Amino acid sequence: MGSSLLMQFQLLFIFFIGMILNSVSSSTTKNNNNPSCPIDMSYVQKIPWDTTGCQNPESEKNTNNGTKQHCCQTLLSLYGIGLSLHLKQASLFQLPDLPTATACVLDFQSKLDSLSLPSNLASTCFGDPERFVIGPQVCAGIQNKQDWINTLGSSTLLDSSCKSDLSDLTSCDACVAAGFKVQSKLISIDRNTTHATDCFYFTILYAAGVVNEFGPENPNTATCIFGLSIASATSSKKKGRRSSLAFAMTGASVAVLLMLCLLGLFFWWNRYQKKKKKKKKKKKKEKNFGATKDVDSDERSSKIRRPNTGSIWFKIQDLEKATDNFSQKNLIGRGGFGIVYKGTLSDGTPVAVKKMIESDFQGNAEFCNEVEIISNLKHRNLVPLRGCCVTEDDDDEESGRQRYLVYEFMPNGNLDDHLFLSKRKPLSWPQRKSIILDVAKGLVYLHYGVKPAIYHRDIKATNILLDTEMKARVADFGLAKQSREGQSHLTTRVAGTHGYLAPEYALYGQLTEKSDVYSFGVVILEIMSGRRALDLTSSGSPRTILITDWAWSLVKSGETDEVFDKSLVITDGDLNNNPKGIMERFVMVGILCAHVMVALRPTILDALKMLEGDIEVPPLPDRPLPLGHRSFCSGGNTFSSMNGPQMSSRDMLR
Numbered sequence: 001m002g003s004s005l006l007m008q009f010q011l012l013f014i015f016f017i018g019m020i021l022n023s024v025s026s027s028t029t030k031n032n033n034n035p036s037c038p039i040d041m042s043y044v045q046k047i048p049w050d051t052t053g054c055q056n057p058e059s060e061k062n063t064n065n066g067t068k069q070h071c072c073q074t075l076l077s078l079y080g081i082g083l084s085l086h087l088k089q090a091s092l093f094q095l096p097d098l099p100t101a102t103a104c105v106l107d108f109q110s111k112l113d114s115l116s117l118p119s120n121l122a123s124t125c126f127g128d129p130e131r132f133v134i135g136p137q138v139c140a141g142i143q144n145k146q147d148w149i150n151t152l153g154s155s156t157l158l159d160s161s162c163k164s165d166l167s168d169l170t171s172c173d174a175c176v177a178a179g180f181k182v183q184s185k186l187i188s189i190d191r192n193t194t195h196a197t198d199c200f201y202f203t204i205l206y207a208a209g210v211v212n213e214f215g216p217e218n219p220n221t222a223t224c225i226f227g228l229s230i231a232s233a234t235s236s237k238k239k240g241r242r243s244s245l246a247f248a249m250t251g252a253s254v255a256v257l258l259m260l261c262l263l264g265l266f267f268w269w270n271r272y273q274k275k276k277k278k279k280k281k282k283k284k285k286e287k288n289f290g291a292t293k294d295v296d297s298d299e300r301s302s303k304i305r306r307p308n309t310g311s312i313w314f315k316i317q318d319l320e321k322a323t324d325n326f327s328q329k330n331l332i333g334r335g336g337f338g339i340v341y342k343g344t345l346s347d348g349t350p351v352a353v354k355k356m357i358e359s360d361f362q363g364n365a366e367f368c369n370e371v372e373i374i375s376n377l378k379h380r381n382l383v384p385l386r387g388c389c390v391t392e393d394d395d396d397e398e399s400g401r402q403r404y405l406v407y408e409f410m411p412n413g414n415l416d417d418h419l420f421l422s423k424r425k426p427l428s429w430p431q432r433k434s435i436i437l438d439v440a441k442g443l444v445y446l447h448y449g450v451k452p453a454i455y456h457r458d459i460k461a462t463n464i465l466l467d468t469e470m471k472a473r474v475a476d477f478g479l480a481k482q483s484r485e486g487q488s489h490l491t492t493r494v495a496g497t498h499g500y501l502a503p504e505y506a507l508y509g510q511l512t513e514k515s516d517v518y519s520f521g522v523v524i525l526e527i528m529s530g531r532r533a534l535d536l537t538s539s540g541s542p543r544t545i546l547i548t549d550w551a552w553s554l555v556k557s558g559e560t561d562e563v564f565d566k567s568l569v570i571t572d573g574d575l576n577n578n579p580k581g582i583m584e585r586f587v588m589v590g591i592l593c594a595h596v597m598v599a600l601r602p603t604i605l606d607a608l609k610m611l612e613g614d615i616e617v618p619p620l621p622d623r624p625l626p627l628g629h630r631s632f633c634s635g636g637n638t639f640s641s642m643n644g645p646q647m648s649s650r651d652m653l654r
Contacts, residue, residue, distance in 0.1 A: 035097070037104035038090060039082045043217050044111035049078055050231035054117050072125035077226040079108055079122075080201075083132065084209035084216035091145035093202055094134035101129035139199040140190040148206060151189060156182050162207040165220060172224035176498075177507045179203045179225075312387030312406070319343065319353055319389055319404055326355065333414075333462070342409060350409035351386060355402070367403060377450065381442030383465055383475040384408045410473060412466035415523075419461060419530055426567035429578040431470055432527045436586060438472035439464055440608040443520060446474075447513050447604050455511060459519035460500045460533070461526055499533030499546065503596050514601045521593025521601075525551050528587050530565035548594040552623065555591060563587050585610070588617045596623055 054071040082104070087093055095101040109122035126132075134143050142148050161178035164171060179200065186199040208216035208225045215221065222228040322343030323330050333340035338354045345351060371388050378384070389404040415435060418424050427435070439459070446454040456463075456474065463476045502518035504510045522533050525547050533547050554562045561569065561580075564587075568578050589610045595601050600621050602610065609615045 035100045035103055037100065037107040038095075039086045039104055039107070041082060041104070041107045041111045043081060043085065044078060044108065045114060047078070047081070047217055047222060047228075048219065048230055049074065049222070050229040051115055051117065052231070053229075054112075054121060056118075071121065073227075074229060075112075075121060075125045077222070077228040079126070079132075080204065080226050081208070081216045081222055081228070082108065084205045086209075087145065087205050088209040088215070092134060093143060093145075093148075093205055094138075095132050096134065098130050098133055101132040104132070105129045139195045139202050140186050142186075142202060145206075145210065148202075152182070152185065156185075158182055158203070158207045158211045162211045162225070163213055165214065166212070166224035167220040173506065175207065175224060179207060180507055314387050314389040314404070314406060316389055316391045316402075316404075318346070319406070321346070322351065323353055326353075338405075343406075350411075352407045352409045354405040354407065356404065371405075377446075377454075379442060379445040379449065380471070381438045381473055382445065383410065383473045407475070410465035410467050410475075412468065412470060414462045414475075415464040415466065415472065415527070416461035418466070419526060420532065426530075426565065427527075429568055429583065432568075433582070433586070434470070435464070435466075435472040436524055436527055437608070437611060439474060439520065439523065440604060440611060442472070442474040443516055443604045444608055447516070453513065455513060456516050456519075457505075457511070458497060458500070459516055459523060460497050461523060464523070502598075504598055512598065513603065514598045517593045517601045517604050517607060518595075520604065520607065521590045521595075522548060524586060524590030524593065525563070528565065528568075528583065528590060529563050530567070548591065551587065552591050552620070555587065555620065560584050560587060582613075585613070585617055588620065591620060592617065595621065597621075 053074055083094065086095070095104060105122050105126055109119065112121055113119055136143060140151050142151055157178035158175070161171075162175040166172045166175055182203050183196070183200040186203070187196055190199065204225055208221055212218070212221050212225070216226070219230045223230050320326065322345050323341040326341055330341045330343065331339065332342050332352065338356045341353045341355070343351050343353045367388075367390065371385070374385050385405060385407055387406045389406070391402045412418075418427055443456065443459070446456060458476065459474070463474065465473050465475045467473060498506075500519040500522050502515040504512075505515045525531075526533060529547065529551065531547050531550070534545075551563050554560065564583060568583065589602075589607055592610075593601055593607050600623075606615065610617045
């Protein structure tokens, strides 16, 4: 009986094996006709990318196609991650043939379908899949990883700059700068400038797929190298942590309880000791900040005015009360160096409280000294610093020292919102003119009104605030550093923002007063055109270019009117509302200020005189090929806005 059952089982097993082999054979035959995609596109569902812009791309139609341009840029970046994974696994920069590329696009779309996104996104954004097919005539004859090594060697600047975590702006900027240099070397080898975009595209894939130790699927890598917008990563991680914790507690509850008891006893004793130490430090700190040693902290005034400065030293309890314990409902801004909350002091005064995330200051003495310097900056076009706060939390070793800056609150928000939020009423020409002049005057004061000079380093629309009368005030000039090692100026930033950074500072770290002038020129063009510093081309392509190159190309071709925001050219029959000649002068000054060569930019003082008409604007000098030039856009192979200008460091820095 048992032998009979065993024989039947064996026959059944052989039967199923035969069916599987037939299935594999037919599948192989089918795949020979219709190749499958070699890329595992499941990462599309795993990476916490921001899908909101692609949920309903038809809702914001443009004049050239029905697909939202931002969505296409996001999808190209997302697809680039797949090609980077393919390079990592198969050593090929692109796909071997058109059928395979077509299969990958279809597979990519199927993953978008599973996320409930429209079924035509991939075909609309990508166009012909042939753009993803490898060939020798792309960039310096490179087709695979070995070609790359043969051409550039086994180690490049990417290997030292893009290998580690790219979560902070400094490391990301270093990686991007290395990408520019490697691209430049590839072009010099290729000797064909029309391959510039393709060479940088190869650089991106190699940096993410081969060099970076976290891989292209890592959110920080995807954000920095591919420019992919990440969303809901925090909630996904929290969900994973909750599941792991529940599993661990179920499997070893007795051991965990015992360990918790021991740890609880340890931390209780450690906390007790730290509190004793903290009380001693607190008394010492109160003495340093002007409080008497015998006075109880609860009986002291909530504001302690430091000698020789206008800054007020706030207690953390006052700031917590003013901001409703730093409630999310009072959050009004977030940047790489701090989070800003709206608050109301006990006397009813509205303020903006900035909680510093990152700081270069090693101790409170240095911090206090720098606050004294900034509190003495008094100008109607700067946001005044009202005070600050320093806490010492010895109970929390991770947070440790926390610093806060308190500024006057600007009720009309920042310039970026007025320029780019559709719900806002467009700014009039008088308002735009006034804002540009106000910003220039604020920078003139920072460069020439104080000694040594202060260079802002992060002039951009979000750092220009508007008061009750819509007068512009430069904000977030942060904490000044005193001159060191022969420097003749004060600096306030370690890094700025892509699109506004002067090339010589972004790529080579050379900071001069002309670095702020470049950023100011970008802001002028944003105000005059209503376009962002890094904007999409007017042809509806998902590729991005710098506004400086876009405006320069139009002016050089005699189409200056195309630079103006549409709201500025609607005159309603009154030609004197918006004087064309003055508006053209402002555009010219913006282009001149944002010239890639330092020596050809005016000082901020001369720029202000040009804007006010006190001196003539010189003829626009020539410049290297703009990033929007067709030589940077051929082939359509780009997944990021990190295309670099073609020039030597000598040209850029002089």
